[in-house]
Amino acid sequence: MTSNDMEKLDAVLSGLATDGGPGVIVSVQRAGVPLVRRGYGLASLDSGLVNTPATKMRIGSTTKHFCCVLALLLRNEGKLSIDEPIARWLPELPASQGARTVRQLMNHTGGMRDYLDLSLLSNGLTIVPEEAAFDYQCRQQEENFSTSEQFMYNNGGYRLLSLVIERVIGKPLAHAMRERLFEPLSMYDTVLWSTDLDPLPGSATTHLVHPDGHFTKSLFPSVILGEGGVASTLDDMQRWLSHLVNPALWPHTLSDELMAPTTLSNGYINPYGFGLIHENWRGMTVLHHAGGVVGGTCQMLAAPEQDIQIIVMSNRSDVTAADIAQKLLTALLEPQLTPEDEPADPQLGASLGGDYYCDQSGRHFAIEAREGKLYLVSFGMPLPLLRDGESGLKVNLLSIIVFGIVAVRDSSGAVTAIHVTEQGKTHRCERVSQPVQSASSVEPFSGNWRSDELGADIVVETGERDVLRIVGLYGRNVFKLQPLRGDVCLLSSLDPHVPLHGTLRLRQGATGGRELMLDTSRTRRLRLQERADHG
Template sequence: MASVSALAQVDATPRVSAAVTMEQARMVDIRSLVPDISQSIAYAGSNNFVGAPIRGYQAPRCWLKHEAAEALARVDAALRERHMRLRVFDCYRPVRAVAHFVRWANDRADQRSKATHYPDLDKSKLLGDYIAPVSGHSRGATVDLTVLRCDAHDVDCEPLDMGTGFDFFGIRAHTDSPEVNAAQRANRHLLRDAMEAQGFRNYAMEWWHYTLRLEPTPDTLYDIPVTAPTDSGRQAEIERLMQPYDGDVPGVSLLVLKDGKVVLSRSYGRSDLERGIEASPATGYRLASVTKQFTAAAILLLAQDGKLAIDDPVKRWLPSLPKVADGITLRNLLDHTSGMLDYEDLMAAPYEGQIRDAGVLALLEKEDRLYFPPGSSFRYSNSGYALLALVAERASGKSFPEYLRTRIFQPLGMRDTLAYVAGGPEVPHRAWGYSKACDGWTRTDQNAYSAVLGDGGIYSNIADMARWAAALDDDRLLGKASRALAFERQAQVSSTPEATWYGFGWRLADGLQWHSGESVGFRNTIVRWPKQRLTVVVLSNRNDPTPYDLAISIGRWFMADAQAEPH
């Protein structure tokens, strides 16, 4: 959200500029100076004191006069030296938006936001000190903001407790209010000290509200709509593609790897909505079915180490399976040609607690039937990958999480990646999953299937996924023969609208290798263009959309730039 300022503090009646573009107004987007600054621009949506998008806000962006933007960038830089950073609520505000506020304030019947924004005031009292017909924000040198405190690694950045939310109208919001505790007042003073050090002054009735003391145009207002920058090119297009993930919404982390090196690593939105924690490259997401490439790699490594063979009958390792499984091999499980029944369809409804990989085996032990004879067709099977995790345990003599840790994650330096088991090691910098609801987002982090490891139980972040993706191009983990098996066309998935195949843990098409992961509250994808040595990874903690198309669009921008380079 953003603050509603007091009356413009100018001697003369301000004029409205004739400028129609941000360039003409000499304003800049703060992200041109601080690309990863945290934003929470609620006036572009409905989660604000009016309860509707505000006129003039066409995008959730922070524009400021360049002098104010540069000063704000210095504030953020100074705070980062202390493992803190800024989150902006509002910056430049069009005159038409201020008029929208005044109309709302005069509508005494609309009381929908009273409980959250002005519980101690009659709405008629808002006009004047809180909502005025002229706002300093419209001059482009006023900003509403707060401070995030990060951990020692500069991640898990969480808002300081300021005693009220933003846009709270009342005495508790006064910077030195006696109605907040000493710690909350100290946090407000921390913000004030940081802002004053770079030439901003605080409006005493709103702890979040600051104006540059030497305003560039103190007698001029602007009425240009708040929009996204109109820049062209790859970076601007990526920002536009990522905008739905920005702000107080479930987040996303984006990785682009070219020739084994990270060329883009950015995060947007929140890993934890309830605490307002910023998503970061260290945020750990549940990979869901992106896990399958790790499960397949575990089996390939065991074969590489002589512990099993890809064409072993599955009953060599899981002899309790029924007779109908006699013809199923590990290869059939790896490429989804086993015909094994889906364990999700065999579970009681509702299912008490969470099923685990061993529970999947227990269900399949009772079913002497298959969808089709092994090897005769393709049918995507979570059951098969749950069984592969159990095979890996029996062949290695270690638990599946421990085998992954010691044989894959640790050798590659994937320090924050793990197969998550409740009661075991916690997920570092964990993202919580969310699903879209009619009134916002609801936490939907786990369901009855979430404890199955082999088909979807790994958590990772884009920093670790960069190490994994780089290792797929050389022999540091899987040998050449093992990698060839993983990316070989083992089973045809579809012939229309394009021909696709499945390898071992990977989907394949001409010039393309990928896998997506979907589970309650998470949607992820990894896409590789092997000839171009380009990889895009998108991890998100929301139930929609699946980011495959997003990854493809971003990858094409990088391929287009590479093709445009002189040779």
């Protein structure tokens, strides 16, 4: 380790948490030697305690592979088959949902809907009871897609996986993780912290940052288990990551299985395995998984061949741990890395900018230039566009969100459509020449609606506000409607801390009446039925 390396690491970290607010904790190791082990900012605005290497923070979805390890250990012991339908252990599920396998839950190819997305849609950030997650999964009769057809990130699948494990072993998941994983590896500061309502000594408070810069404390709105419930420290997570790469509690083949890519039914290979991503990044083999909760993020990142391990956790919503971890790895390996993909030319926004819509799939995309960069917007998320060959464009966000984009031009050279390829499937999205602007353009959607799968009543109000109001089982949410076409509206949550966006399609239902179809990034083709008391 050279002084130049330390200067590069310090340059990445020097600007963190200089505003007197919450912050991050960071650990970087090379060949087992700590290069950085430090806390930044405050663990709590109430107490004024600072973040330290011993501060416990939520790791969010980085939890998922812990749950997968337990499932594979039970499989190796002959107690669980990962290729049997989960209805064997969860008979309460409708037949259409119980047909998924444990394997499909672990690699996000089950195709079922996600309780967390459904709850955020209908309840916002209202805290829901412990049984709500399973209740939402049991309400689902339809699906996002057929099994193994796509990869779609699904916290609900990992809640079901957690319940399967609990029923197989006859113990709460927290006990199984402690007895079988944490204690054998001396991870005494790591727990499955299932709810923010329970105190956890030594833990940081998560915080939301508001547009004016002030902070408020945040709570995760549900009980969380194997989908994202672990809280840990830097040292414990480094110990875990070292063991993951060179295991002693289980055979090396189990770690290899966690990291093996997933092949979809169309042959597309996704680098996501069982709760982990193992891929080639800029010429280097890396292993990683990020996590996020309301008001905090985490990233676990390793470059095993270079013997580098990085853990970053934050307790504020405006700091992204994955970005910091990648910059730290880049600082250490820059001379050995292949060049980064070039950003797309923002001037392409003049010819490509605008809205695009696919009639067949109902997918909407927009291309926008913002602050000198070109983005593809998908379900409200701005994704940086990169060059792909001479004329193509692409998106690659943590290898989970990956798109290829090719413009379709007419004889005059004007762009009339884009082909968007995702997981081996191509959407032809026609350019929307000019979104509908009429004051009455939302009127065809107006009325009272019902979704039994949400357990919610819905009202579309037109006039000055043009909103969709959802009254859910435990709370409510309000979405702004923006007409795109006569039969399609874009929707976005009015709560800035519930970043949900989607589309609302008007169509004819099976009985000849009106029907609305709601899509978000993790919920597809959710039917809203017109209520008989409409009008």
